[in-house]
Amino acid sequence: MQSATEQIIQIRWHGRGGQGAITAAKVVAEAAFRSGYGGVVMAPTFGTERRGAPVTTSLKISHSKIYDLSPITTPDIVVVLDHMILHEVDVTAGLKPGGWIILNTPRPVEKHLFPGYRTAVADVTRLGVEAGLRKGIVNTGIIGALGRASGLIDIEALADNIAVEFAGRKPDANAMAARLVYDATLMFDNMGGSTDA
Amino acid sequence: MSNPIIESGNVAAAMAVQLARAEVIAAYPITPQTPVTEKLSELIAAGKMDAEYVAVESEHSAMAVCIGAASAGVRAFTATSSNGLLYMSEQLHWAAGARLPIVMCVVNRAIGAPWSVWNDHQDAISQRDTGWIQIFAKDHQEIVDMTLKAFRLAELVHIPVMVNYDGYYLSHTYMPFEPPDAEHVDAFLPAYTYKHALTPERPESLNTVTLPDARLDVDGIKRGGYMDIRHNLHEEMGKSIEVWEEIDQEFQALFGRGGHPVIDPYRCDDADVVIVAMGSMANQFRVVVDRLRQNDGLKVGILALQMYRPFPSAIIAEALQSARHVMVYEKGLSYGNQGALYGDIKSALYPYPARPRLHNFIAGLGGRAIPTESLYQTMKTACEQDLQTPSAQADAPQWIGLQL
Amino acid sequence: MPDPRFKVLTSASTSGPGDAGRTGSWRVERPVIDMSSCIPAKTGKHACHLCWLLCPDNVVSKEIEPAIDLEYCKGCGICAQECPVQAISMVPDADFLEGADSE
Numbered sequence: 001m002q003s004a005t006e007q008i009i010q011i012r013w014h015g016r017g018g019q020g021a022i023t024a025a026k027v028v029a030e031a032a033f034r035s036g037y038g039g040v041v042m043a044p045t046f047g048t049e050r051r052g053a054p055v056t057t058s059l060k061i062s063h064s065k066i067y068d069l070s071p072i073t074t075p076d077i078v079v080v081l082d083h084m085i086l087h088e089v090d091v092t093a094g095l096k097p098g099g100w101i102i103l104n105t106p107r108p109v110e111k112h113l114f115p116g117y118r119t120a121v122a123d124v125t126r127l128g129v130e131a132g133l134r135k136g137i138v139n140t141g142i143i144g145a146l147g148r149a150s151g152l153i154d155i156e157a158l159a160d161n162i163a164v165e166f167a168g169r170k171p172d173a174n175a176m177a178a179r180l181v182y183d184a185t186l187m188f189d190n191m192g193g194s195t196d197a
Numbered sequence: 198m199s200n201p202i203i204e205s206g207n208v209a210a211a212m213a214v215q216l217a218r219a220e221v222i223a224a225y226p227i228t229p230q231t232p233v234t235e236k237l238s239e240l241i242a243a244g245k246m247d248a249e250y251v252a253v254e255s256e257h258s259a260m261a262v263c264i265g266a267a268s269a270g271v272r273a274f275t276a277t278s279s280n281g282l283l284y285m286s287e288q289l290h291w292a293a294g295a296r297l298p299i300v301m302c303v304v305n306r307a308i309g310a311p312w313s314v315w316n317d318h319q320d321a322i323s324q325r326d327t328g329w330i331q332i333f334a335k336d337h338q339e340i341v342d343m344t345l346k347a348f349r350l351a352e353l354v355h356i357p358v359m360v361n362y363d364g365y366y367l368s369h370t371y372m373p374f375e376p377p378d379a380e381h382v383d384a385f386l387p388a389y390t391y392k393h394a395l396t397p398e399r400p401e402s403l404n405t406v407t408l409p410d411a412r413l414d415v416d417g418i419k420r421g422g423y424m425d426i427r428h429n430l431h432e433e434m435g436k437s438i439e440v441w442e443e444i445d446q447e448f449q450a451l452f453g454r455g456g457h458p459v460i461d462p463y464r465c466d467d468a469d470v471v472i473v474a475m476g477s478m479a480n481q482f483r484v485v486v487d488r489l490r491q492n493d494g495l496k497v498g499i500l501a502l503q504m505y506r507p508f509p510s511a512i513i514a515e516a517l518q519s520a521r522h523v524m525v526y527e528k529g530l531s532y533g534n535q536g537a538l539y540g541d542i543k544s545a546l547y548p549y550p551a552r553p554r555l556h557n558f559i560a561g562l563g564g565r566a567i568p569t570e571s572l573y574q575t576m577k578t579a580c581e582q583d584l585q586t587p588s589a590q591a592d593a594p595q596w597i598g599l600q601l
Numbered sequence: 602m603p604d605p606r607f608k609v610l611t612s613a614s615t616s617g618p619g620d621a622g623r624t625g626s627w628r629v630e631r632p633v634i635d636m637s638s639c640i641p642a643k644t645g646k647h648a649c650h651l652c653w654l655l656c657p658d659n660v661v662s663k664e665i666e667p668a669i670d671l672e673y674c675k676g677c678g679i680c681a682q683e684c685p686v687q688a689i690s691m692v693p694d695a696d697f698l699e700g701a702d703s704e
Contacts, residue, residue: 026371029203033373040203041372046365046564047314067480068569069366296611352602355609390602393613400616407612408622415617421610429610440604 007064008039009152010072013057014091015081017049020139023165024081025059028143031153031161032061039066046071054089061152075099079146081124081138083107092117098191102145104138109186120149120187127180132173140166140174144181155182201375206367209337209374210276210302210360211236213344215246216382219274219300223251223262227281228314229364230304234276256281260288260299267297268403270394272348275299278364279306282320286327289357293328293430295404298351298358298389301329302344305476305528306364307563315564316364318476321505322529322537324359328430330437331506333475334362335461337374342454343503345382349444352389354437356430361505365564366477381451434507441504457501459509460516464490465498470580471520471553472499473513473542478526478560478567485572495580502538510545517546520553524579526572526597528561535594557594565598572597618660618673628676630691632669638688642666652680652689 011028015021022044029040039062049055058072074094083105085091091101097116104124105112112119124141131141140162147158159178163171204212210233214222222241224234240246253259259275266273277285282303292299303321307313321331332347334340340362347358362368393401411422421429438459445458463483465471472482479501489495500516502509517523525539534540539557546552556579561567575597603609614620632652636642640649645665653661660670661680669680681689 026203029371033201033203038373041370042203043365043370046316046369066372067483069370069477070481070567070569073568294611296609353604354607355603387602393611401613402616402620404612406621412622413619414614415619416615418614420612420614423612426610426612429608433607433609436606 008060008062010075011059011077012072012075013079014085014089015055017053017055018051019081021057021081024139024143025057027161027165029059031157035153035157037061037063039064041066041069054085077150079142081142100149102149104142109188113190115190118189120145120185122181122185124181127184128177131177131180133177141177141181144178145185148182148185149187201373203371203373205369205371206337206340206362207232208236209340210344212376213341214274215240216379217345217348217386219248220271221249221266221273223253223259224275225253225256225259227278229306229368230276230278233302256285257288260285263299264292264297267299268395270391272389273299276302278304279308279320282324289324289327289329292357296355298355300347300351300358302360304364304368305361313563316366317562318529321361325506330356330358332360332504335477335480335501337372341374346444346448349386350441353440354433356434356437363477377452385451438507438509459504459512461501461503463499465500467496468498468520469496470522471517472524472526473502474526475502481569484569485576488573489576493577508541513542514545514549517553518551523553524556526558526560530559556591558597559594560597616659618658618670624658624675625672628674628694630676631694632680632689633692634667635688636666638686640686651683655679655683
């Protein structure tokens, strides 16, 4: 029997309290589950959270039921909802070599090179506004970048689940934000690979 | 069957209480329990649940309201954590002595001082002698299923039931589970009726001063004294294990889930070393067991204990008869002695021919992280060293993950 | 409904004199009713009866002239406190012992 831990994809979300990282992780969890991943576990930081302060959320995805609920320490992917968090938190802590950093930033991908890791960037804040969202709503948009870079879940499944989760709260604009970001995501492999746009 | 959904453990508990058609909810908010009662108050406010939500000023009052409701023949529910549970302690004893079928979710959290909002089991463990039935869930599906079964059990044996689940690890974590459909739940859980239900037509005295000796009541019927009533509580708590197993079978027939209501063993059949744990940590150990078997060739299994009070001594002792070593991991203890669960398991094994060597580990108090890697390493070390450890030393609890 | 295999022993019983045992032996002072002030006795009508209503041991009868069952009256004095016309006085039980001094 193979150890369950090795089949689990671990995604750590970095956002600010109130920014919606938990909701975003929940949407991805739903989409993963509906796409055939039988095991999904999403856990916010245990304890207290403060609006505006950096917070993390853990998402584990697996083909079979997940029994280990301990917080993620060695993520495969980190999702960063706001590039200013990079000044406050070491988002690469424990990130597996070659792991993805999915980043919302207005700056070009070349400005965010993390040696030994792969980076995917998009100006999620701007694209959210283009999609019809209030400025600063980034949690749905960044799901598009995660979908693009990771290839884990189809963008249509992600967009559908966004629309369901945001029923009554601009479902179409939120889903559109993810689609726009999916198309605009730029990826850079700083393992010595090439960009893919 | 209904479709699985992804929600938090607290929402899972609230959904079960809604499906159980609880009629009175009285609760006081405390982290990490708060979202359960928030959800229930929302459901009631939105007209999705026909219940009275009684906002109280303390946990003591919350339990007092539940006692009043259950005495009037109404299905009552509350939920709490940590110091809130301790604040209702006096009323817990009362509810059990009065044999009221109240169901309470305890979202397990460490007890102050020092103040902590994080998980361990000391809150429930400290209330183990109240006369409440205590069950422990390992995941969200069990939270839902156990809460529904808890109402059935409470009302069949007339003993209150505490459904325990880990704060944060389960309460605030999201995972898939299947909410049972309402129609089947109604078939499974008939309406609560109470033969002593308070009514002006038939006044009764309930739990007034009860003398040491049995006596004839006003109708000339012999009534037990305090000790007779308490003896009956003890006896019938023991008999509740069998009823819990029967309920699980009924539940399984209707919903297709269950089968391990008292203990849930994983890879224990040929195990030389059996780990015993309660709550979500028992599921975490499945991963550790797989690794120890795969990487180290160690025959290890995990026995999850689902029911802590009444303590299923015979079931546990029999399950451990072929093990050479038993490792008890727990998140609470009897200070100045050992882990509470460890002591219980040791005493359960005493009358049995095979007494495996026992080891006690204390983990995760006040939310101290329990990395799977450290569980794996402590188990590996313990398996390699255990025969050399003098028994007196092995009997003392080992604390995992101390930082000072 | 409880499982028939369970007795569910509780302290629940019909309220009435004797429900808590022979509580008359607890008494230090006994209530004595002055029927010339007692409302039902004076008016000859079923009125007031507060002593009957409030007695915790149900030992006061609901009669025109209320009677107190001294076998079970524990002497708590609630009736004397609650009587709106102060018709009930609490008298030391010892005064009623045989051979006790009387005026």
